[in-house]
Amino acid sequence: MSEPQLTTPESVSQRLDALPFTRKHRKILVGSGIGWALDAMDVGLISFIVAALIAQWEITKGEAGLIASIGFAGMAIGASFGGLLADKIGRRQVFAITLLIYGLATGASALVGGIGMLLVFRFFVGLGLGAELPVASTYVSEFAPARIRGRIIVILEAFWAVGWTASAIIGYFVVPASESGWRWAFAIGAIPAIYALVVRWALPESPRWLAGRGRLDEAEKIVADFEKSAGTARIVADAPEVEEDPAEQLGAPGKSRVGALWSQEFRGRTAAIWTVWFCVNFAYYGAFIWIPSILVDAGFPLVKSFGFTLIITLAQLPGYAVAAWLIEKWGRRLTLSVFLVGSAASAVAFGTLHTEFAIIASGMALSFFNLGAWGALYAVTPELYPTSLRGTGAGWAAGVGRIASIAAPLLVPVLLVAGGSGVTFGVFAVFFFIAAAAAWGLVERGGRALDAR
Numbered sequence: 001m002s003e004p005q006l007t008t009p010e011s012v013s014q015r016l017d018a019l020p021f022t023r024k025h026r027k028i029l030v031g032s033g034i035g036w037a038l039d040a041m042d043v044g045l046i047s048f049i050v051a052a053l054i055a056q057w058e059i060t061k062g063e064a065g066l067i068a069s070i071g072f073a074g075m076a077i078g079a080s081f082g083g084l085l086a087d088k089i090g091r092r093q094v095f096a097i098t099l100l101i102y103g104l105a106t107g108a109s110a111l112v113g114g115i116g117m118l119l120v121f122r123f124f125v126g127l128g129l130g131a132e133l134p135v136a137s138t139y140v141s142e143f144a145p146a147r148i149r150g151r152i153i154v155i156l157e158a159f160w161a162v163g164w165t166a167s168a169i170i171g172y173f174v175v176p177a178s179e180s181g182w183r184w185a186f187a188i189g190a191i192p193a194i195y196a197l198v199v200r201w202a203l204p205e206s207p208r209w210l211a212g213r214g215r216l217d218e219a220e221k222i223v224a225d226f227e228k229s230a231g232t233a234r235i236v237a238d239a240p241e242v243e244e245d246p247a248e249q250l251g252a253p254g255k256s257r258v259g260a261l262w263s264q265e266f267r268g269r270t271a272a273i274w275t276v277w278f279c280v281n282f283a284y285y286g287a288f289i290w291i292p293s294i295l296v297d298a299g300f301p302l303v304k305s306f307g308f309t310l311i312i313t314l315a316q317l318p319g320y321a322v323a324a325w326l327i328e329k330w331g332r333r334l335t336l337s338v339f340l341v342g343s344a345a346s347a348v349a350f351g352t353l354h355t356e357f358a359i360i361a362s363g364m365a366l367s368f369f370n371l372g373a374w375g376a377l378y379a380v381t382p383e384l385y386p387t388s389l390r391g392t393g394a395g396w397a398a399g400v401g402r403i404a405s406i407a408a409p410l411l412v413p414v415l416l417v418a419g420g421s422g423v424t425f426g427v428f429a430v431f432f433f434i435a436a437a438a439a440w441g442l443v444e445r446g447g448r449a450l451d452a453r
Helices: 009-018 021-054 063-089 091-109 116-141 147-172 181-188 191-202 207-212 217-232 254-260 267-288 289-296 302-314 316-330 332-352 356-386 386-441
Strands: none
Touching: 009 207, 009 217, 021 063, 021 091, 021 116, 021 147, 021 181, 021 191, 021 267, 021 289, 021 302, 063 091, 063 116, 063 386, 091 181, 091 191, 116 147, 116 267, 116 356, 116 386, 147 316, 147 356, 181 254, 181 267, 181 289, 207 217, 207 386, 254 386, 267 332, 267 356, 267 386, 289 302, 289 386, 302 316, 302 356, 316 332, 316 356, 332 356, 332 386, 356 386
């Protein structure tokens, strides 16, 4: 009779990496993806609501930019502390809490009577949204088999296109339908508060995180369920060489975790990933938050500009699909940099071409390349750090990016006055090029064990 096999953090990781894709993986992916789509729907809705409020409340472009930016200020704080909290209390717990926070705050936004309370609620919406995205990508990456991990994370990111398309549909049909249309849009955005209960009770905790916290019995049960779903026996492999984590050496308090991101081993990749996140956030949110309003300013009616935005948004899904295929063929860095260069070229075209066909075509190209780049970025970020630092590393990278997303909506009105859409989208192109160059400072982890050093 063979001896029982000991469960260790290393064996948990090996067994997860060796699994085929199962229905339980699909449940994790779809369950997290729905949360991701709801997040995108909320972020996307604000661009349509701002355009409506400019007309109804006669707010200035500066006030409109503040409404967008205050949410990103919350996202910067939420991303930074959400990652730390996810490393401390677990991925699933934080995922559910963030859905609850931003769902309730979005629903409350429907009841506001002035810009002051709207700014307050948008800040709390941002807190939840900012923490949810890096925690969700970390969570899914820790279940994904090594050989298809990148593809799975890009597919997760593709749910963003589903949510953004939903926001465009709501923006097109609901927001302009009446003076209260924007309130109904916010009310629809309260759905994540309900979905938080599904996440809390229907999805398992990350077994890698559980094992790293010494909760080996719980981790063993979850991994065994995945192996049963795959129809395989317990998989035993040679243990990879795993060095002691810097966070574990420091005892893993929050301050030490952040410091560990800048240890000798990680400082190069941390600098590179923070640069990419900053630049991509600046260009993406600067462009897509303002596109409906820019089209209105160009002389298109509100409903028609919303219709253009809906068509442009539909190009996001094929962008994700191509990135999901290429990321395991070309690798993370090449895929990310190519899509960023494509984003830069599309931004230049969108800013300089003004016929209806050219606006739609260049806008669709911008959606295609930019969202494909987002998919690759979310795939590579959790792979840069070991389990004890993964939530912190992903969260702080996203938090630094949110600083740019705060600044961009505020700067766009200034850029538009200074040089019009050509100068504005030219600036976005420069940021995309910088991000493409910084991507080559990242480490390539395609097909390797998640904790391989």
